[in-house]
Amino acid sequence: MNKMNSCDGRERALLWLRHSGLVVAILLCACRRDREPIVTSAEDSLASDAITDVNESIAFVERSKELGVVATYRNGEEQNHCTLLESLGGGVGWFDFDRDGWLDLVTAGGGIISQENQITGLSCALFQNRSGQAFQNVFQQAGFHAESLYSHGIAIGDFDNDGFPDLIVTGYGVPQLWHNAGDGTLILAAGLGSGIDDRWSSSAGWADLNGDGNLDLYLARYVNWSFENHPFCQDSKAARDICPPRSFEGLPDSVYFSNGSGSFRDVSAEIGLRTDGKGLGVLLADVDLDGDVDAYVANDTTDNFLYFNDGRGSLEEGGLLSGVALDDNGIPNGSMGIDLCDFNRDGLPDIWVTNYEREYFAIYRNEGRGQFLHVSRRYGITDLGGLFVGFGTVCEDFNTDGFTDIVVANGHVIKFPDASPRMQLPLYLRFNGERFQREQAANGSYFDTVHEGRGAAAGDYDGDGDIDLAVSHLNAPVAVLENRFIAKNHSILVELIGTSSNRDAVGARVDLFQDSGPPMSRQIVGGGSYLSHSDRRLNFTLPDTIEMADDAKPFSDLARSLRLTVQWPSGTNQTLTVPSTNRFIRIVEPLASDAQGLQRGRQP
């Protein structure tokens, strides 16, 4: 959320304002004036040819209204305070809250700001999924009264390992920890740590950082804005606007270790956190493949952090060293959304980051040994056409062509932007094996319409085997986007249940091996996207025919040769043969003596 706001003192990489002698040359030199003026041929235009011209449009259908998902995130901008608080927006989260096999949806409610500078929260919504056909907001019945908090983020994790997913709601005030009682209700749990910490929090992620089998919490915090620290900022046309993040000091993030009983202790000071970030996005994943969960933090206008875990929860920040702190010009970006994906299928997890409008969205290609390279230009990310302020983002193979696609929810952060509009088109980027291409949306469809997008999360809410989406907007209804791509290929949905490891199996890595070629790798991550939570189940799609060394065989013939290996956070490794395709597979972590551990799950 890096806002220029005319001139905000941001780092200018090559700002050599003083063009020695140039002013005289330009202003005072003699200049011929006897020619008729002409119009230059370099006209403003969107690079429309950057949009791929394939026939297939983006096959998502917006169904929120007919499904009964009626929820709007409110940011309280009506009083024109122009607070930074208004720009963050809210998140969404997919989770099977009642464990009926269908993904439910939780959405942040935001808040209102009175004329007298009073900040009040609004209800979050909890939509119970009725067999994929309808949703009902059950927040009242569930006792999910989160309205004491001006909310932003949703992060879901079974922090007490009881099999029922719990959640945390972040925002401007004390974050709320909600324990899922398993009877259809959520109970507000005791606070995090010993004291009351109401510093502004944004995204959060759950993962077992210290390897004790319980989920710990990484909580990103933003900046020290308050009404007591609310400078007057204006845009280039002198209208009051939201101040850029550079006007404020960053707040240090927090890490809470689980005590194992549903309570937590604040270990932020002990484990080596940096204090100079302005955190908006969190991704917890094993990026260096050493068997523990690392933490990547997207910061707004300051260096992004990559904390390498020593396996016991001690974190060492090495973002700069590993090449993921800055862009390829060595400049910190206004980073918001994050996801992990092995887009080039080399078995190494890459990091995808959405950024502010004049910055490239970033693909940090994993070079191995904890090293990354910013390669956005090489893969077409710099040729999207137009400028975008990217927030929520999900990497998934939505169209089941075997390659990772990327969805980005976009929208500006200030009221009167100059370079790009406040409401922006969402992006669907299709990877063709060499480059990402921006896909053309059908007229009038969700992806053909501008929004002020914020949180985004993926999940197969209708149980048809493909990945759907939920997207949150500023002051506009949440969208539920049903995936209508015609399935080209076979998909396998894998759910992991930890026993020695944390029950959510965050940090587990699953590789799908074919007879030849590199495996398809996926990880169960904590956090990700922006303020949002995607379904934890892992989706694999495989080409209809797999090119072998000598010929191509139908997939069904090859299914028997597919193997799944699971590396559990506990260190247990497991190898399984895939029983068939188009399957939902639930894998329970085996005890040391149990070699199999595979259960056949049902397709919900």
Next chain:
Amino acid sequence: MRLGWSVIALIAMVTIVAGIPVVRRMTSPSKEVLFQKGLERVSRGDIVSAREMIRSLHANGAPEMALLVQARVLLAKGFLQPAIDSLEDVEGGADIVKMKLLVQGEAAYRMGQHSETEAALIEVLAIDSQCVDAHRLLAASYYDIGAVHAAIHHLTQTAQLSPRDPRPHRLLALIHKDYELFDEAIPLYKESLRRGPDQPDRDDLLFEMASCQVKMRQPREALNTLAMGRDGIHENVLRAECQLGLGDIEEARTLIVKVTKNEADNLDAMVLLGTILLEDGDATGAAEVLLRASTKYPKDYLCHFKLAQAFTKMERLDDARQEREIAEQIRTLRKEFAELHQVAWDNPEDPKVRLRLAALAAELLRPDLEQVWLHAAAAVGEIVFQPQP
């Protein structure tokens, strides 16, 4: 009869002789015309003719106008203080005073005396708020000391008062470009180009505009813009960057090779080549190029930043650490340098910030910028500064 013709001839002669001054008076130019011609001759660099006009003005009883043209001549020949001094006693109507102040303002500007420039030209604008030359000079003076808000104001006035002049938009565009307001810079460049399609530095303008388009993620538009200009080294580096942005690595590589054939040590080309090699997985090749670049340009941040990445990839970890430390030092300097521009912008009369900018420029091995900021500091404060030749 003969006598008659003789009388007529005599009368005619007398009439002609007597009428010469009258005719001369009727056909000779007015002092205003002489004055304008004088100024015109000076601006054409025709000092000999200008001196004739000065003499004529004296002869026509217009000593103030003669002195004004004379002051212009002095100005043109670089005798700045004499130009100011020569007008000390000139008095007259509003037009004369305005002209006198304009000359003095320009002389002061060229001597780097911002306060004197400002004082003279503000007075000019009090007499004639539409005086385009005063706005133009004030814009230049404010720009030079880093008072960009004021510079933009006077440039905008200049542009309005002189609707066919492409220069104000060019400088406005440049200011916006420097402050990374690329979206605002691009239409300003276009307007400058519309006003002056054949302006002398058109190719530079096209290059600057294309640079802005690259920053605005418009590589195709940038390539179109570059296609209208020269096929120079810098343009080809920018073309290579556009091709990289479009994902055409091979075309980018070809362009870089073309550049380095003509200029082996081109910094941007070397960095781009290093980047491509690094992404190719050829860390050794990248390190070789980047090492050469960082030796040649030891204060270039990107060289050291990328070189650290190449060394890391090669597992030369000590070298990588060293390069990273250097990069961080440069980054810190650059950050302060960039932030102080904003401070200078907001504090147009503060010499200290300008001195600090000069010191930072020196540390960043930019003596040209160091000189400019030293000049700016001297122009706004009581700082003794001996400009380097």
